[in-house]
Amino acid sequence: MEQTLQAAVNDAPESETKEHFFAFNLATLKRPGVILRLLSIVTCYLGILFAIVLPTVTINYATYSSSTTFDPLRASKFPSELIPGQSALFGGGYFGYYLKSKYGVEILYTAESKFNWVVFFILIFATLITILAFLLTFSKKLEKLSKVVTLGYVLAGLGVLCSPIWFMAINGFGNTYATSTADLTHYFVYDSLYVHTAYGAIVSCLTFVAAAILFGIGTNREMAGGDSRNGGEQ
Amino acid sequence: MKKSSLAILAFALPALALIASCSKDSFGKAVTSIDDFLAVASDTEFKIAYCELKLASGSTKNNGSSVATSSASSAESEAAVAHGAYLYTNGDYQISNGTENYIGVSRTTGTVTQYFLVNTTSKKALLSDTASDLDQERAAAKKLIDNDYAVLKAAYTSMQGYVGKSASDFANMTTLSLTRSIAGTTAGYTLYTVLTTDTDRTETSEYITLDQFNGKWAFSNYSKRVTQYILGSDAQTKYSITEYKVNVVDALSPLAVSLSTYSIYLKGKTASDVTLPNGIPLSTK
Numbered sequence: 001m002e003q004t005l006q007a008a009v010n011d012a013p014e015s016e017t018k019e020h021f022f023a024f025n026l027a028t029l030k031r032p033g034v035i036l037r038l039l040s041i042v043t044c045y046l047g048i049l050f051a052i053v054l055p056t057v058t059i060n061y062a063t064y065s066s067s068t069t070f071d072p073l074r075a076s077k078f079p080s081e082l083i084p085g086q087s088a089l090f091g092g093g094y095f096g097y098y099l100k101s102k103y104g105v106e107i108l109y110t111a112e113s114k115f116n117w118v119v120f121f122i123l124i125f126a127t128l129i130t131i132l133a134f135l136l137t138f139s140k141k142l143e144k145l146s147k148v149v150t151l152g153y154v155l156a157g158l159g160v161l162c163s164p165i166w167f168m169a170i171n172g173f174g175n176t177y178a179t180s181t182a183d184l185t186h187y188f189v190y191d192s193l194y195v196h197t198a199y200g201a202i203v204s205c206l207t208f209v210a211a212a213i214l215f216g217i218g219t220n221r222e223m224a225g226g227d228s229r230n231g232g233e234q
Numbered sequence: 235m236k237k238s239s240l241a242i243l244a245f246a247l248p249a250l251a252l253i254a255s256c257s258k259d260s261f262g263k264a265v266t267s268i269d270d271f272l273a274v275a276s277d278t279e280f281k282i283a284y285c286e287l288k289l290a291s292g293s294t295k296n297n298g299s300s301v302a303t304s305s306a307s308s309a310e311s312e313a314a315v316a317h318g319a320y321l322y323t324n325g326d327y328q329i330s331n332g333t334e335n336y337i338g339v340s341r342t343t344g345t346v347t348q349y350f351l352v353n354t355t356s357k358k359a360l361l362s363d364t365a366s367d368l369d370q371e372r373a374a375a376k377k378l379i380d381n382d383y384a385v386l387k388a389a390y391t392s393m394q395g396y397v398g399k400s401a402s403d404f405a406n407m408t409t410l411s412l413t414r415s416i417a418g419t420t421a422g423y424t425l426y427t428v429l430t431t432d433t434d435r436t437e438t439s440e441y442i443t444l445d446q447f448n449g450k451w452a453f454s455n456y457s458k459r460v461t462q463y464i465l466g467s468d469a470q471t472k473y474s475i476t477e478y479k480v481n482v483v484d485a486l487s488p489l490a491v492s493l494s495t496y497s498i499y500l501k502g503k504t505a506s507d508v509t510l511p512n513g514i515p516l517s518t519k
Contacts, residue, residue, distance in 0.1 A: 059260075079418045083260050094262030096415025096422060099441070103288045105455040105477045107441035108422025110262040110413035 028138065036218030037137045040211040041130045044153060047160070047207035048123050052089060054200025055082035056119075056163040059097050061192045070100055070192035082198050083113070088167050089123075091115040097173065100189040111171060118166040122159035126208070129153060133215060146219045150212045157208030163201045261415040265423070268397050270414055272421055274390060275450040277383040282452075283481040284320040285382035290475040319378035322489035325368065329375040330354070338368035338375075339489055352496055359493055362501040382478055386453040390442055393425050406431050419446035420454075435463045445482065452482045 028034055061075035078098070087093025091114045099109045129152035136142035136149065168174045174190050263270070320328040326339045337352040349368050352359040360367065393412070401410040409428035414421065425440040443455040456478040464470050 074420070077418050077420065081260050081417065087260065093260065094264060094413055094415070095260035096262045096417055101457060101475075101477060103290060103475065103477050104286075105288075105441075105443075105457050105479050107443045107455050107457055108415050108417060108420050109441060110415040110422060110424045112262075112264075112411075112413070 031222070033218045033221030033223075034137055036214050036221060037133060040149075040153070040215035040218060041133050043207060043211035043214055044126055044130045044133075044156070047157065047204045047211060048126055050085075050200055050204035050207055051119070051123060051160045051163075052085045054085055054203060055198035056085045056088050056160065056201040056204070057083035057167045058164075058196050058198040059083070059095065060194040060196065061098065062194045063192060068191050069189060070098070071106060074098070074106055075192045082200075083167065085163075085200055085204075087113050088163060089116050089119050097193060100191075102187045102189060111173065113167075114170050116166055116170045118170065119160070119163060122156055125152065125159070126156035129156065137218075143222075146215070150216050150219070153208050153212035153215060157205040157212070160201050160208065161197060161205040164195045164197055168195055261417045263414055265397060265412040265414050268394060270397070271390070271394055271423075272416075272444060272451045274387065274444060275452060277380060277452075279450060280447055280452050280482045281484065281486060282321070282379050282383065283483045283486055284318060284479075285379045285481075286318040286479045287316040287382060288475075288477045288479075289316045290473075290477075292473040294471045294473075295469075317378060319375040319382075321375065321379070321486055323486045324488070325365075325372060326489040327368075327372050327375045328489070329371055329378060331374070331378060334371070334374070336371040337489075337491055338371055339491055340365070340368070350493065350498075352491070352493070357496050359496040359498045360501055361498050364501070367501065383453065383480065386442065386456050386478055386480065389440065389456060389458070390423075390453070393423055393440065393442065396425060401427075404429075420444070421446075421451065433465055435465065437461045437463075447482050447484070452480070453478075454480050454482060456480075 029038075059081040061070065061078040063070070063072045063075055081095060081097070083095055084093065087095070091112070093113045094110055095113060096108055096110050098106055100106050129149055132142070132145060132152070133149045136145055174193050174195055265271070317331040318329070319331075322328075322339075324340055324342075326337075328337045329335065335354040337350070337354060339350045339352070341348050341350070347363070347365070349362045349365060350359050351362070351368055351371065396410060396412045399410065401407040404410070404427075406429045407427055408430045409426065411424070411426040413424045415424075416422075420443065422441065422443045425438075427438045429436045429438075437460070439457075439459045441455070441457045442453065444451045445454040446452075456476075458476045460472075460474040462472040462474075464472065
């Protein structure tokens with residue numbers, strides 16, 4: 001009896017006894033699920049590229065209500081100002097917006113953008129997610145983290161979509177405290193300022209979502225096709 | 235494999251170039267040459283409806299050595315309008331320069347034109363049939379507008395003196411920034427300097443905004459804000475604000491003025507000389 005059990009153990013497939021943390025070979029690359037997951041990584045990098053290259057922040061002026069004190073004519077003449085992603089991210093770029101003094105003058109102010117560590121962190125986060133996506137594509141042990149990757153892509157997309165919020169916070173304008181401070185020299189009103197998402201941030205966000213979808217489908221295909229991460233074909 | 239790689243490159247590179255070209259510059263830039271300053275037309279080339287000067291100042295005493303800490307006492311003064319001059323159709327005008335405050339208005343009914351010169355300080359209105367009675371104060375109003383516009387032009391010229399220079403080119407200057415934005419038909423210049431000595435630190439921000447009228451640039455808003463942080467045991471912060479507002483228009487608007495709050499008298503006549511048919515004097519003053 002003991003000999004029989006020993007023989008059964010010895011005859012077990014090698015793939016089950018030698019499970020590698022990271023298994024990569026050309027045969028793996030032929031699986032549709034793997035291809036889709038790798039495509040999601042490329043798509044994510046494309047999303048990062050869009051967030052850097054395309055405009056992510058738009059500055060406009062609008063008359064919101066009868067209580068708006070900013071000159072409606074001046075507001076209507078302000079063309080949409082698109083802030084390029086690299087300027088919003090790395091800083092060093094210049095952009096203009098109106099400052100209305102409580103004494104009445106409306107000045108077109110020029111500000112220099114600052115390094116946006118929030119967006120930088122979001123893009124670093126997205127990069128780390130791609131690394132995780134790559135590792136778990138070829139590692140059975142990390143498979144349980146596949147939902148984290150999908151969620152990470154979506155969160156990165158939402159983070160980029162919120163670029164105007166980070167931009168205003170980092171560059172310190174559009175804030176309400178500037179309208180209530182006792183410091184005469186910094187008393188400005190922002191009641192017509194309208195900072196919102198530019199098309200680049202929307203495109204980037206959709207790209208991140210596309211990456212999440214690709215990765216999700218890839219994961220689904222991998223699960224449907226069974227787990228064979230140790231290099232073997234199904 | 236090589237063909238597919240080349241095909242990918244053939245599509246990818248132009249696509250990336252296209253994406254990069256989509257990125258538009260925002261309106262701002264650092265002023266690096268004198269060419270970055272727009273040519274501003276003379277005030278004679280525009281119809282300026284009005285100029286206003288507002289001044290404000292304040293100070294904050296600080297308890298400790300740090301000027302950023304809580305204030306023990308503060309004072310703020312604001313002058314609503316230090317002076318202002320306003321022009322309207324038919325040669326009507328309004329001027330207030332602190333000591334002389336007048337409204338000049340004419341009304342034509344049929345073939346008769348009447349001229350009112352209203353002293354808004356004494357609340358008396360002179361009624362006359364002579365157009366020249368409004369000339370003196372109208373000239374003062376126009377002169378005030380010319381002077382204000384000249385002040386803005388001088389500030390604009392002064393700003394150009396900072397082009398191509400850094401803070402190290404000026405005594406005690408630690409920060410110098412000169413930038414510009416053009417947003418459609420509006421342009422704005424921002425000058426920021428910081429002067430630091432052993433006893434104080436002075437931050438000065440100057441903003442000049444221009445608007446385009448009929449293809450020409452004219453000054454429209456100016457603000458100069460100075461904050462002086464006095465260091466040491468008697469630490470305090472002083473503020474000073476100077477703001478000009480110029481309104482350039484295509485056509486002047488009519489003046490609407492209510493004479494109900496003014497006592498009207500006829501030129502060359504005393505109140506008792508003129509009575510209404512029922513015997514009531516035209517004016518009691």
